[in-house]
Amino acid sequence: MAYRISEVERKLGIPITTIRYYDREGLLPHIARSEGGQREFSESDLELLQLIECLKRTNMPIRDIRRFTSLLANGDESLEERRQMFYERRRAVQEQIVGLQAVADLIDRKCAYYDAAVEAGTEDGVSWEAIEGLFSA
Amino acid sequence: MAYRISEVERKLGIPITTIRYYDREGLLPHIARSEGGQREFSESDLELLQLIECLKRTNMPIRDIRRFTSLLANGDESLEERRQMFYERRRAVQEQIVGLQAVADLIDRKCAYYDAAVEAGTEDGVSWEAIEGLFSA
DNA sequence: CTTGAACCTAGAGCATGCTTCAGCTCTATG
């Protein structure tokens, strides 16, 4: 029922050193320990780790993830704050996607520019017009 | 016709210290200098800086951006490599967008979960099922 | 009981991308 740290690494693909780092940083509150002091991860610890990985993929800083996991200790009292946190994450992710799509447009145009330039064997005379206001939004 | 560094900061919104850092790091080859040694940015320098900002927004590391700007010195000889670089960037950006969309799904589900939990005043009995294979792709 | 693999901790180290500092020079204005 309990997993050793090496099993967690294997199952989730998170390096052991990183798991211990998260624990040290307070992202994994109250991991059980064996008599000898070795960590024993429960299923819900694994789920939390997966959620942490997800939050990291949204570029959420460690300190904010810690804030979230510390809220879990408050139980239902912190429901509203946790909800707000996920709404904020949703917004942050959307913002990042939109930002990436904007640069994707410019990259696309650069690709087309270089296609034409390689075709012609030279950049001379290949037209290029910067996109105005890319960074103003 | 030439811009001082403070004007570049104002026009592009890039901190002066960062511009100098880029110069030091070789991202801005051959910026002209006044008699007294002060930088004089041309229009094409500004365009390069904007492109650099764009590449940074794709999370391209400084060292790769330097590689690109150094290619510019080779003129038409480096056209093919520069084209490949933009194609690779396009791929990288697409990958990031797809990754973000995947986590967005999970975040959405967490939002719905917390909506239900807040509504009920408790997490007890609010169903939650992890998405399998989110990290396997 | 022995022994080697797996664990543990505290603390140092590292890669990235800036940012700050100290001390000095340039330049535009009255």
Next chain:
DNA sequence: CATAGAGCTGAAGCATGCTCTAGGTTCAAG
């Protein structure tokens, strides 16, 4: 030509997120 604001440099410092090291402990197989 004085001077204040803007610029310059090399070097140190900082924030983030790991990653590695050294030295010791635990655990499971034989």
